[in-house]
Structures are given as C-alpha cells and as structure tokens.
Amino acid sequence: MPGRTTTNIPDQSGRTAVVTGANSGIGYVTARELARHGATVVLACRSAARGRAAVVRLRGEVPDAAVEFMPLDLADLASVRRFAAAYAGRRAALDLLVNNAGVMALPFGRTADGFETQFGVNHLGHFALTGLLLPRLRAAGAGARIVTVSSGFHVLGKIPSGAGGPAATEGFGSRDAEAGYRRWIAYGRSKTANLLFTHQLARRFTAAGGPVTAAAAHPGYASSNLHTGAARLEGPTLGSRLTALGDAVLAQPTASGALPTLHAATAPGVGQDAFYGPRFGWRGAPVPSWRARWTLDDAAGEELWAASERLTGVSYAALPR
Template identity: 75%
Template sequence: MTGWDATRIPDQSGRKAVVTGANSGIGYVTARELARRGAVVVLACRSAARGRGAAARIRAEVPGAEVEPADLDLADLGSVREFARQYARRHGALDLLVNNAGVMALPYGRTADGFETQFGVNHLGHFALTGLLLPRLRAAAPGARIVNVSSGFHALADIDLDDLDPLRGEASYRRWTAYGRSKTANLLFTHELARRFTAAGATITAVAAHPGYASTNLQAGASRPAGRRTFTSRVMALGNAVLAQPASSGALPTLYAATAPGVEQDGFYGPRLGWRGAPVRSWRAKWTLDDASGARLWVVSEKLTGVSYASLPR
C-alpha cells in the first residue's frame, strides 16, 4: 500500500455507499472520490441545507456524479431510524457504510435521547445506524464493508463501561477524556462486529481508519467551545497551518479501508507517520482489541439504543 492515493481507488460502478458527515472535511472528500469512481453515494448530513450544498459541489467537481443528500442527525435516534427506513425504501442493498461523522471535545451536553453528546454521536448513533442498515448490507453482493472512522486520540482513554454517563452530569466531565473514550468505542465496536461477522461466516468486512492530523471543521468545536478565541484555539490554528495535512490527504485512510483489495477484517488504517502520509496499518491501544470489553460494550449499546443485531448473534 506504499504511496497509495485516490487514483488507485478501484472502480466502484454499481456500488452504493452511505457516508455520514459528508458535507465537509474528510466525509466530503470520501463521498466525492467514491462518486468519482462510479459509486452512488448518499450524503448523510445533519443539516439538509449543507447536504444539498455538498451534493451540488460534488456534481460541479465530478460531472455525472450520482450523489443524494439525506437527513441524518446522529444525536437523535429517531432521526437515525427514519434515515434507515428511507434508505431501504429508496435503495435496497448497501455495499459500503462509512461511519465518518463525529464531534470532538465539546463542552458537556446531551443528545436528544439523553446521552453524553460525544459518546451519543460518535458511538451510539453509528452503532444504531449500522444495526438498522445491516439487512441492507447483507442484501448486497459479497464484499460489503463498514468503515468506522476513529482517531489516534483513542489512546487518551480506555472506555469505562461502568460509567457511560448518561446521568452523572457535568461535574465529572472531561471533554478530551470523553472524546478518547468515544473513539475507543469506535474501535471496540469494529472489533466485536468483525468477530461476529467471522463467527457467522458473513461476507461483510468491518474495518476502522483514522485521518491523522487533518485540517477540518472538527477542530473548531474543540478549540472554541464557547465561540470565543482561546489559547487552545490559537494553538490548533497554528497546528492546522504548519503541521496538518489537508482533508484530501486525511481522507485517504478511510478511502483505503473502504475500497482497497486486501483490507483485513478488524484492520485499523492511518497515515504512515501517524499524523500524515499515505495509509498503512496503524498502531492501536491494546484495550481496543479486548474481546470481553467489546462484548460488554455491544450489550450496553443494544440496551441504550434499542437496536438489536438479531441477525448477528454472538
């Protein structure tokens, strides 16, 4: 995979993809490049207006691109369920699900269903979406993939399955720790999903990726949580200008995980240097490969979301 870039994406004609958070940054680039190679891409975006705008930009950049904006608010399980219903009605089978959307290091808040925002959006929303779309993935031809976009910041914290908050509140909240835990959850979810696919003999690959340090809108919420310029925001602005790679490069590990031949079940792909460079197999914290933690997180996630993976038993 040395030197792999978007020009090496295999032909995607006849394949259907869903990319969450596709209106900007890495999600936008991922959707655009999949469409460039012939995929029909659903842009799953929280803002309908931004989704329509992203679709228009992709069509302008890639004449003939087949893209469709669709409403999806991962902070609202009702919205997740409605998106899955609409997708099944309009498209049937699904070849590729890219769980890309996320929030980073926000001040304490809750989703519409009462969960701490980062855990609720980054993990529970995508857990529910994947479970609801699983019949569509099974209906696709062999080779369907699920890509969960995590982060190198998963190394900040293992998940505490005895304290997933949604009730303890703001007093004990640490926004970077909460972010690290949500990104660890992405990797544990991938690990357990891959294990279950293997046990069931399913021909779907569950894989994860991270962008390294890419300059996107994600940092804005982390560095300026109250809409004001802070020391952290100044440091991040300098880092974005000097160190960060562009979103077009940050999307490469996701695109590799989504399309490249030889991608392994439960693989984790990121930039060669950790923060930038061509995609390679990435280091991951040992706790993200713990079978017991993955199984426990799965049970808790089914309970909290009300989404059961009945067709994929343990």
C-alpha cells in the same frame, strides 16, 4: 500501499455507499472520491442546507456524479431510525457504510436522548445506524464493508471491562454525567468505543461467515473543521489560536487525511478488524495503524455492545456472538 493516492481507488461502478457527515472535511472528500470512481453515494448529513450545498458542490467537481442528500442527525435516535427506514424504502442493498461523522472535545452537552454528546454521536448514533442498515449490507453480498472512522486520540480514553466499565455507559445519560467531565477523555473514550465496536463487528461477521467486512481508519492530523469546532465554541482563546497554528504548520491537507478511510473502504484485501492510518502516525500514505491493546479487549467489547443495544434499542440478533 505507501504512496497510495485517490487515483489508486478501484472502480466503484454498481456500488452504493452511505457516508455520514459528508457535507465537509474528510467525509466530503470520501464521498467525492467514491462518486468520482463510479459509486452511487448518499450524503447523510444533519444540516439540510449544508447537505444540499455539498451535493451541488460535488456535482460541480464531478459532473457525472450519482449523489444525493438524505437527512441524518446522529444525536437523535429517532432521526437515525427515520434515515434507515427511508433508505430501506429506496434501495434493497448497501455496499458500503462509512461511519465518518463526529464531534470532538466539545463542552459537556447531551443528545436528544440524554446521552453525553460525544459518546452519543460518535458511538451510539453509528452503532444504531449500522444495526438498522445491517440487513441492506448483508443483502449486498460479497464485498460489502463498514468503515468506522476513529482517531489516534483513542489512547486518551480507555473503557475497562468489569465494574465501572462499558456496562456502566448508561451513566452517560444520567443526571450526574456532567460531574468530572473532561472533554478530551470523553472524546478518547468515544473513539475507543469506535474501535471496540469494529472489533466486535468483525468477530461476529467472522462467526457468521457472512460477506460483510468491518474495518476502521483514522486521518492522523488533518486540516478539517472537526477539531476547530470546539475551539470556535470557546471564542478567541489560546486553545483556538494553537489549533489554528497547528493546522497551518503541522496538519496534512483534508484530501490526504481521507486516504486511510478510502483505503479501508475500497482497497483489495482489507481484512476483518483492519485499522488504517497515516504512515507517520499524523501524516503520510495509509498503512496498517497501531492501536491501543484495550481496543482488542473482548470482555470490554462485549460489555460495550450489550450496553449499546440497551441504550439504543437496536439489536444485532441476526449476528452470533
């Protein structure tokens, strides 16, 4: 595994992948390399202009790429449902779902459905999307995978079980959600939710004995527009200047940051609930990653799952607990 590059990706011919947030950054590199190795790739993006531009760019880099854009706004559950319905109308199966799109450390805001933006986009949108596409993933048979992109910053946001824990996530949509809001803590919680979601998916797939594998990855410190987005919103502050300096001095290239995701998506032998990241934590070749023990908390995961089903209206009834 150490030294792994995009040239190690197995042939993906005959496989279909959906990559969320594929118009830029790690999502774009992931989509491009999957297409380069033969996969048919759907770029699921919020902006039609940027999504279509990414298709043109990708075909310029990989002339024989089988790629298309489909609109998806993870901050709007109606858009998530439209995407899933449109996909089901076009294709019978889905071999790979890469839950990559996300927002990071934004000022307080709400999704179209009233949830705190980071939790709504990073977790609830992908929870709903995965559930709605699950029949297509199961139809793909052996080798189907779901890869959810988390972050090393999950350590900033524990979601405890019991009173005030995941069952209380409905508070993210309440009127007092803004009170005491801390954007980095909120981001960490959304990334913890990604790992708890993967953990629970893996448990259910194991119990069902089905063909789908649920895994996760994180990019370390990669140069991308994700962590500069919040800084841009705030203008030329000290934080934005430090972010730019960190990108210039410490960050690994975006293509390197995509390697853990590509490994989780394509490498042989990836097991249920595997979590990959850079070898040295923030940069390096992909290896199994450390994760906070609370991301393996079954009680917290069960409560988060139940709350997520209530909030999104998407049920995973076909999967045993």
